[in-house]
Amino acid sequence: NAGVMQNPRHLVRRRGQEARLRCSPMKGHSHVYWYRQLPEEGLKFMVYLQKENIIDESGMPKERFSAEFPKEGPSILRIQQVVRGDSAAYFCASSPQAVSYEQYFGPGTRLTVT
Amino acid sequence: GQQLNQSPQSMFIQEGEDVSMNCTSSSIFNTWLWYKQEPGEGPVLLIALYKAGELTSNGRLTAQFGITRKDSFLNISASIPSDVGIYFCAGPRANYGGSQGNLIFGKGTKLSVKP
Numbered sequence: 763n764a765g766v767m768q769n770p771r772h773l774v775r776r777r778g779q780e781a782r783l784r785c786s787p788m789k790g791h792s793h794v795y796w797y798r799q800l801p802e803e804g805l806k807f808m809v810y811l812q813k814e815n816i817i818d819e820s821g822m823p824k825e826r827f828s829a830e831f832p833k834e835g836p837s838i839l840r841i842q843q844v845v846r847g848d849s850a851a852y853f854c855a856s857s858p859q860a861v862s863y864e865q866y867f868g869p870g871t872r873l874t875v876t
Numbered sequence: 877g878q879q880l881n882q883s884p885q886s887m888f889i890q891e892g893e894d895v896s897m898n899c900t901s902s903s904i905f906n907t908w909l910w911y912k913q914e915p916g917e918g919p920v921l922l923i924a925l926y927k928a929g930e931l932t933s934n935g936r937l938t939a940q941f942g943i944t945r946k947d948s949f950l951n952i953s954a955s956i957p958s959d960v961g962i963y964f965c966a967g968p969r970a971n972y973g974g975s976q977g978n979l980i981f982g983k984g985t986k987l988s989v990k991p
Contacts, residue, residue, distance in 0.1 A: 807978045867911075869916075
């Protein structure tokens with residue numbers, strides 16, 4: 763009865779490198795959401811995806827960030843040319859098809875940019 | 877834009893005490909969600925509220941959807957050490973042309989319980 767899985771749990775990148783964060787939703791869930799959390803802050807919505815479709819990317823920075831949820835395999839959040847300000851915890855959530863506001867979160871990936 | 881304001885920001889209580897926290901907004905919300913986050917982990921959904929005036933319990937937790945639709949309350953009775961964590965309220969944006977999946981989160985209430 764696995765929950766939402768994210769890997770890696772911790773990721774260290776130097777400025778200018780690429781970061782790839784992976785998320786496998788709960789079994790039977792076809793909707794995936796990515797959020798970012800800065801220290802002492804709440805979560806900020808980034809993007810909502812279904813299989814092979816981006817539904818809402820209103821929270822994604824215009825440059826360097828992209829997300830996908832392919833037909834097979836996990837959802838990927840990709841950050842190109844990372845900068846120090848990208849250091850944060852990135853959480854993935856999933857939901858069952860019909861109820862997209864009840865979201866179940868993974869343990870997060872803590873990205874540190876040095 | 878829509879914002880969720882949580883109070884208090886932090887609480888230090890004795891084990892066995894009851895806890896109350898709230899979440900307010902200047903905008904109407906049609907759904908309220910309460911999550912708990914422990915250090916190093918993702919938020920865990922505690923209670924979801926769908927109707928103004930609704931009162932829902934989950935064990936020692938009780939949450940209410942305010943009549944005005946602009947607030948919600950979470951109560952924890954007889955607190956225990958494992959209640960420690962940050963409690964977030966959240967809700968989907970209303971009157972928003974995008975998806976229901978875009979949740980807004982408050983900044984959280986940090987709860988510390990002294991044994």
